[in-house]
Amino acid sequence: MADASPTCPGQDPSVADLLAVRPALSMHAMDGLVLEDVPLNAIADALGTPTWVMSAGTLRARYRRLATALAATDRPVSIHFAVKANDHLAVLRVLAAEGAGADVVSGGELRRAMMAGIPAEKIVFSGVGKSLEEMRLALQAGIAQINVESAEELELLSAVAEAEGQEARIALRINPDVDAGTHAKITTGLATNKFGIPYDRAVELYARAATLPGIRPVGLAMHIGSQIVRMQPYRTAYARLADLVRAIRARGLTVEALDCGGGLGISYRDETEGAPEALAAAIHAELGDLGTRLAVEPGRWLAGPAGVLLSTVILRKQGYDGMPPFLVLDAAMNDLMRPSLYDAWHGIIPLSAKTAAAATEQVHVVGPVCESGDTFGHDRTLPHMEAGSRLALLDCGAYGMVMSSTYNARPLAAQVMVDGARWSVIRERQQVEALWADDRVPDWVEKTLLPAGGGL
Numbered sequence: 530m531a532d533a534s535p536t537c538p539g540q541d542p543s544v545a546d547l548l549a550v551r552p553a554l555s556m557h558a559m560d561g562l563v564l565e566d567v568p569l570n571a572i573a574d575a576l577g578t579p580t581w582v583m584s585a586g587t588l589r590a591r592y593r594r595l596a597t598a599l600a601a602t603d604r605p606v607s608i609h610f611a612v613k614a615n616d617h618l619a620v621l622r623v624l625a626a627e628g629a630g631a632d633v634v635s636g637g638e639l640r641r642a643m644m645a646g647i648p649a650e651k652i653v654f655s656g657v658g659k660s661l662e663e664m665r666l667a668l669q670a671g672i673a674q675i676n677v678e679s680a681e682e683l684e685l686l687s688a689v690a691e692a693e694g695q696e697a698r699i700a701l702r703i704n705p706d707v708d709a710g711t712h713a714k715i716t717t718g719l720a721t722n723k724f725g726i727p728y729d730r731a732v733e734l735y736a737r738a739a740t741l742p743g744i745r746p747v748g749l750a751m752h753i754g755s756q757i758v759r760m761q762p763y764r765t766a767y768a769r770l771a772d773l774v775r776a777i778r779a780r781g782l783t784v785e786a787l788d789c790g791g792g793l794g795i796s797y798r799d800e801t802e803g804a805p806e807a808l809a810a811a812i813h814a815e816l817g818d819l820g821t822r823l824a825v826e827p828g829r830w831l832a833g834p835a836g837v838l839l840s841t842v843i844l845r846k847q848g849y850d851g852m853p854p855f856l857v858l859d860a861a862m863n864d865l866m867r868p869s870l871y872d873a874w875h876g877i878i879p880l881s882a883k884t885a886a887a888a889t890e891q892v893h894v895v896g897p898v899c900e901s902g903d904t905f906g907h908d909r910t911l912p913h914m915e916a917g918s919r920l921a922l923l924d925c926g927a928y929g930m931v932m933s934s935t936y937n938a939r940p941l942a943a944q945v946m947v948d949g950a951r952w953s954v955i956r957e958r959q960q961v962e963a964l965w966a967d968d969r970v971p972d973w974v975e976k977t978l979l980p981a982g983g984g985l
């Protein structure tokens with residue numbers, strides 16, 4: 530399993546191990562943990578914790594490495610950033626400036642991508658259940674392509690496009706029935722998953738699409754899952770996609786575009802991260818000679834390593850009967866949900882150099898939310914930390930802030946972006962009053978609060 534469990538046995542990587550493979554992070558004797566050229570303690574001093582910090586330089590460096598790998602062949606592959614991984618406007622702006630397009634899965638994400646200046650002709654709309662309103666929005670915006678995930682959706686979209694007087698450029702998202710070998714909750718390419726069109730029905734449905742009013746089939750799409758670090762599942766899925774292209778062409782239909790999906794994995798613990806060069810090679814080996822336009826939709830690989838979540842130890846709670854103590858943080862599952870949702874492992878580094886060099890101990894790292902699932906790590910080997918110690922949870926740039934909630938009436942954390950030596954708040958910490966600002970209490974509830982006869 531690529532997404533290592535927090536109870537995963539074996540030696541945790543040390544602070545030095547974690548830093549060695551994260552070029553934007555460094556430890557300085559005086560300044561402590563530094564992201565690009567910004568001491569993270571300076572941000573925590575100014576804003577408190579929990580606070581998310583995104584590194585613009587890391588986003589750019591990763592985008593450029595991916596773009597270079599994908600451009601290294603005669604048939605370039607365009608990049609549509611999966612907005613669901615991190616939809617902050619500043620993040621989207623940084624990527625848009627590099628030339629990124631967007632893969633969106635809701636009307637809200639479509640609006641965000643356009644607000645960030647990503648041109649409609651670089652936006653692809655995926656997702657198993659687009660509402661009619663979302664279809665209209667996509668058609669009016671004139672986006673590049675709508676990835677259709679079912680026969681039922683194809684009929685609905687045809688009706689909407691016809692009513693709008695538009696022609697929808699569509700790709701059929703195929704479910705290649707390939708096991709991505711990743712965590713069950715982030716595998717999407719098995720026949721039993723809700724995603725995509727069954728492989729056996731694809732040719733027939735493509736032919737039907739070509740006859741429908743308001744629909745122009747331009748190609749095929751697939752996305753087999755997330756946090757994939759081995760190339761074999763991609764190879765198998767792409768080979769199946771190539772077979773489909775040939776079968777569709779044999780029916781006299783045209784296939785102009787292939788969307789190879791996202792899913793490239795990163796190194797959270799000690800996995801070898803998915804290499805863009807290897808992905809580019811797999812795409813070209815299996816799909817390169819079909820003469821189509823090619824695209825990918827990475828989210829995690831671009832944004833994950835670019836973000837950290839700063840937190841402070843509220844207290845150390847003694848463990849039961851000689852068991853490891855609990856470090857209770859001021860960040861919780863409502864901020865970073867991945868450990869509770871996917872058993873995800875995130876590296877933890879103290880912000881102080883002195884603390885980072887302290888002798889290690891076994892601890893459980895938890896948040897204060899009233900759920901046992903609010904656990905960042907079980908039996909973690911970490912430098913000794915006390916109440917008040919600050920730390921960074923690593924690799925939180927994807928599926929971090931976007932999954933936050935206000936569960937337990939915890940306001941959303943502040944967000945910062947660093948770029949070289951400068952940093953700016955990109956989202957203020959939510960005020961606690963904002964939590965109930967949109968609540969409405971009906972009159973009749975008010976009345977029931979009053980004692981019989983009214984008055985207090």
Ligand SMILES: *Cc1c(COP(=O)(O)O)cnc(C)c1O
Nearest residue numbers: 611655755791792826827828829
């Ligand atoms: C989530 C998703 C992606 C991005 O996945 P990553 O693992 O973040 O790269 C791409 N395409 C589709 C259709 C998705 O649902």
